[in-house]
Amino acid sequence: MSDLNxxxxxEARDAMRAGDVSxxxxxxACLSAVDGAKTLNxxxxxxxxxxxxxxxxxxxxxxxxxxxxxxxxxxxxxxxxCTKGVPGQAASRILEGFKPEYExxxxxxxxxxxxxxxxxLNMDEFAMGSSNETSVYGDVIxxxxxxxxxxxxxGSSGGSATAVAADLCLGATGTDTGGSIRQPAAFxxxxxxxxxxxxxxxxxxxxxxxxxxxxxxxxxxxxxxxxMLEAMSGHDPKDxxxxxxxxxxxxxxxxxxxxxxxxxxxxxxxxxGMPDEIEQLWADGTAMLKDAGxxxxxxxxxxxxxxxxxxxxxxxAEASSNLARYDxxxxxxxxxLAQGDGITEMYEKTRAEGFGPEVQRRVMIGTYVLxxxxxxxxxxxxxxxxxxxxxxxxxxxxxxxxxxxTPATPSSAFGLGEMKDADPVQMYLNDVFTVTVNLAGLxxxxxxxxxxxxxxxxxxxxxxxxxxxxxxxNTAYVLEQAAGFVAKPEKWx
Amino acid sequence: xxxxxxxxxxxxxxxxxxxxEDALPKLADELNGIxxxxxxxxxxxxxxxxxxxxxTPMALPQREDVVTDxxxxxxxxxxxxxxxxxxxxxxxxxx
Numbered sequence: 058m059s060d061l062n063x064x065x066x067x068e069a070r071d072a073m074r075a076g077d078v079s080x081x082x083x084x085x086a087c088l089s090a091v092d093g094a095k096t097l098n099x100x101x102x103x104x105x106x107x108x109x110x111x112x113x114x115x116x117x118x119x120x121x122x123x124x125x126x127x128x129x130x131x132x133x134x135x136x137x138x139c140t141k142g143v144p145g146q147a148a149s150r151i152l153e154g155f156k157p158e159y160e161x162x163x164x165x166x167x168x169x170x171x172x173x174x175x176x177x178l179n180m181d182e183f184a185m186g187s188s189n190e191t192s193v194y195g196d197v198i199x200x201x202x203x204x205x206x207x208x209x210x211x212g213s214s215g216g217s218a219t220a221v222a223a224d225l226c227l228g229a230t231g232t233d234t235g236g237s238i239r240q241p242a243a244f245x246x247x248x249x250x251x252x253x254x255x256x257x258x259x260x261x262x263x264x265x266x267x268x269x270x271x272x273x274x275x276x277x278x279x280x281x282x283x284x285m286l287e288a289m290s291g292h293d294p295k296d297x298x299x300x301x302x303x304x305x306x307x308x309x310x311x312x313x314x315x316x317x318x319x320x321x322x323x324x325x326x327x328x329x330g331m332p333d334e335i336e337q338l339w340a341d342g343t344a345m346l347k348d349a350g351x352x353x354x355x356x357x358x359x360x361x362x363x364x365x366x367x368x369x370x371x372x373x374a375e376a377s378s379n380l381a382r383y384d385x386x387x388x389x390x391x392x393x394l395a396q397g398d399g400i401t402e403m404y405e406k407t408r409a410e411g412f413g414p415e416v417q418r419r420v421m422i423g424t425y426v427l428x429x430x431x432x433x434x435x436x437x438x439x440x441x442x443x444x445x446x447x448x449x450x451x452x453x454x455x456x457x458x459x460x461x462x463t464p465a466t467p468s469s470a471f472g473l474g475e476m477k478d479a480d481p482v483q484m485y486l487n488d489v490f491t492v493t494v495n496l497a498g499l500x501x502x503x504x505x506x507x508x509x510x511x512x513x514x515x516x517x518x519x520x521x522x523x524x525x526x527x528x529x530x531n532t533a534y535v536l537e538q539a540a541g542f543v544a545k546p547e548k549w550x
Numbered sequence: 551x552x553x554x555x556x557x558x559x560x561x562x563x564x565x566x567x568x569x570x571e572d573a574l575p576k577l578a579d580e581l582n583g584i585x586x587x588x589x590x591x592x593x594x595x596x597x598x599x600x601x602x603x604x605x606t607p608m609a610l611p612q613r614e615d616v617v618t619d620x621x622x623x624x625x626x627x628x629x630x631x632x633x634x635x636x637x638x639x640x641x642x643x644x645x
Contacts, residue, residue, distance in 0.1 A: 158625040254605050268605060297610055366588045377565065384566070386638050391631035400643050405568035417567055421577070422584055424565040425553070438591050440601030445594065447602065481580060482587045498605030523606070 061086035063224045066130050066281035067308075073119050073129050080119065080129030083227075084112035084173050087131040090225045091175060096550040099210075099219040101136060101194045102144045102177035111173040118171055126308070127288045128171030133178045133220040133229040138272075139261040140164050140174065147263040148192040149182045151411025152389040161261025162293045163230065163272055170288045175226050179216030182413045183380065184237055184265045187487035188476060189215025191415045196473050199245055200546035203511050206472040211241030211487070217275045218245040222546060228276040228285050232262060234269045235368055236491025239503035242275055243465035243516025246505040246544060248537070249275045250282045250530075253523045254498035255300035257286075258293035266375035267298075269368075269495040279504065279534040283307035286526065302524060310527030311534045316350030318532065321458040325361035326490060328467065334509045335464045342462055342506055342517045345539035346532070356458060358449040363442050364493040369485060370426050370439035371496070376416075377423025383411060418481060447497040454522050460532045463490050465503040465516035490518060500526045502533045505542040514544065553581045 061083045064072065072078040088108060091100050108131065115129035139145050139157035146152040160168075168174070182191040188209040189197040197215040199208040200223040210219040214231035218241035221229050231238040233251035242249025250273045257272045264270060274285035287307045293299040322343060327336070347353050385391035385407030392406035412420065426435035453461070467489055476484050494501040500523070503516040517536065521529030553561070558578040562569040569577055627633040632640075 155629050158622075158628055255608075268602075294611070294613075298604075298606070298608075300606065300608070301611075360594070363591060363594055366590045369584060370588055370591070381566075385631060386640055387626075388629035389631070394641060398641060400641050401566070402568075403641050404566040405563075408566055409568040412567065417565075418577075418580060418584075420567065421558075421561045421565050422581060425557075425561045425581065425585075426588075428561070428564060435588060435591075437601050438594075438596060439588075440603075441596035441599040442591055442594050443602040444599050445596070447605065480583050482583055485587075496605075 062090040064227060065277040066127070066227050066284050067278070069130060069227055070126050070284070074124065080112040080115035080173065081109070083129060084108050084131050087175055087226050094223055094225050094550050097198045097200060097219050097223055098195055099179055099197055099216040099223070099225060100133065100176040101179045101216065104143055104174050104176045108173050108175050111168065115171045115173060125170040125288070126284045127167060129173060130227050131173040131175050132167065133175050133217060133226040134164060135214055135217050135230050135232060136177045136180050137184055137232050137263045138164050138230060139263070140177070143177060145177065146193065147183050148180045148194055149411065149413070149416065150193045150390055151383045151408070155389050157261070159261060162258035162295060163262065163289050166291065167288055172288070178220055178229060181213035181215065182416050183263065183376070184213040184232055184234055185376070185415050185419055186212040187236070187240060187484050188212050188473070190473060191413050193413065198473070199470050200550065201245060201470060201513055202546065202549055203513060208470040209244065209473050211244035211470065213237040214241050214275060218242055218247060221245070221247045221275050221277060223550070228274055228281055230272055230289070231275045232270060232272045233495065234265050234372060235495050236488040238273050238275060239491045239501060239516070239518055240466050240487055242503040243505070243514065244470040246514030246542065247275060247277055248279050248282045248502065248504055249273065250286060250502040251494065251500065252286060252290065252526050253500045255298050256526065257289050258291070258296040258299045260293055260295040264379040266372040267379060268375060269372060279530055279537045280308060280311060282502065283311060283530045305527050307527050307530055310531050312531055313535060313538065315346065315532050315535045318351045318459045319457050320346050320351045320353050320532070321356035321453050321461040322353060323356050323358045323361065323461060323463060325358050326463045328489065331467060335467065335515065338507050338515050338517065339462070339464050342536060342540070345536060346462065349535045349539060354458065356453045356461070358453065358493070360442065360445045360449050361493060364446055364496055365485060365489055367439040367442040367446065368488070368492045368496060369422070370435050371443060373419040373423035374427050374436050375423070377420045377427065380416070380420055383408065415481070443496050446493055450497045450499060459522065460529055461520040463518045463520065465490060465518040469509045469511065469513035469515055494520055499523055500529050502529060504533050504537050504540070506536070506540040507542065508544055553578045553585065
């Protein structure tokens with residue numbers, strides 16, 4: 058078999074179990090793909106030695122017949138995950154040289170299941186960004202190219218998106234605070250899923266906004282997302298918000314039957330100035346689900362418009378608190394000090410040097426909305442609006458809606474650097490369709506559904522009921538089969 | 551609500567981020583842009599609405615109040631920019 062790196066997780070699992078392919082061969086194919094794709098700047102820390110050891114162990118395990126689904130599957134890991142002894146910087150200068158002494162719960166579970174770590178993946182600094190242009194490692198490049206420009210893979214999980222779309226790995230971990238899995242997945246034509254808040258442990262994942270952060274899989278198909286999500290999920294006593302619920306067999310939920318399911322189409326997601334192509338894609342997706350036997354209903358989520366402003370209060374507030382730990386004392390970078398500088402100067406200089414402009418901006422916004430006199434006007438008001446946004450969803454689910462179909466992004470991938478002079482708020486609009494899901498703690502999945510007239514991928518988003526990822530994945534699977542998206546970027550790198 | 555230079559300087563101080571004097575006007579502008587975007591929230595009627603504390607209805611788990619971890623001094627200090635004799639070292643704090 059050639060081009061083993063192009064396999065998906067399910068195909069590779071089946072081929073390894075049948076003895077057609079070994080984990081070592083699969084891993085070598087991925088490592089040479091990674092080596093040949095330095096231009097894309099997706100992988101930023103090499104762990105090929107670990108990968109080779111894990112692959113050998115996986116082959117032994119497969120031979121012995123004791124092989125979980127993820128056994129021998131080569132993965133890329135977003136730099137936000139702590140992996141023991143491997144540099145992890147959250148793409149920030151302030152964590153330069155940091156080597157965690159511990160392993161995140163999610164990666165522990167993946168390695169226990171036999172998965173293989175190819176390396177750490179680029180991302181926006183502290184997961185703050187929608188274009189992967191805030192990273193200390195430099196921009197990630199989208200493997201899709203339509204002219205001379207280099208395009209963004211989206212963000213913050215831009216390295217994960219590029220790595221999966223360019224077949225450098227079979228799947229990748231991502232994290233999603235306001236759309237950071239789903240928006241990049243849509244920009245590169247892959248599947249990306251954010252599970253229900255509490256489904257995957259946050260322990261050992263560098264915190265951005267703790268009440269919104271969830272990790273999830275980024276994969277080449279919905280089936281692969283189901284397999285990988287199952288391995289990442291489960292109760293963890295080390296995360297006090299981790300749900301003590303059994304993890305279902307998500308792959309088994311993919312029956313392909315959605316007859317009688319109620320799919321809601323929210324009128325508030327029809328934004329002014331939305332490109333016709335996105336409108337058309339959404340209508341096509343709706344027709345596909347209807348043809349598959351689902352009942353389509355118009356719904357209203359009246360507070361949608363307020364989700365982004367509420368998010369840009371709540372997320373920076375939590376970030377300013379979470380990022381207070383980067384003080385130049387316990388880990389990472391410390392600024393060199395002038396004669397007579399005391400501890401305050403050390404904090405201030407260290408954080409000015411260590412944090413990039415977007416992170417500084419968000420920490421300061423968060424500081425402001427939490428400061429005396431503004432706490433009620435901004436932070437408390439935003440939390441009240443958040444309650445209303447969640448209630449919007451509860452109301453439509455109470456009416457019997459099983460899933461909600463929306464566009465994933467308001468545009469296809471744009472050129473790197475094109476938003477440089479834009480107002481920060483313009484960049485925030487990228488998350489307009491995804492951010493509601495984080496505020497309400499719901500599961501959401503982006504599925505590639507078509508190409509725009511320039512030839513760039515576009516995605517649709519499905520939003521599900523809490524804890525019903527299996528049902529959501531099944532609806533996504535039906536959409537994926539009907540859309541029949543098979544386009545791949547042509548290799549130019 | 552509008553942020554002027556003085557407020558921008560105060561926020562930077564609270565956040566412990568050194569911002570040079572000449573960068574304050576631009577910072578104030580950017581913060582104002584973001585805050586005016588947030589002003590939309592004032593249109594929402596939040597009378598009687600509880601602020602969200604937990605997105606999933608759940609009680610925080612409790613455990614026995616016993617030591618479950620420890621004896622990891624070397625690991626704790628391993629990533630410190632300056633660790634000496636088993637402690638984190640920092641510039642002089644008190645005169």
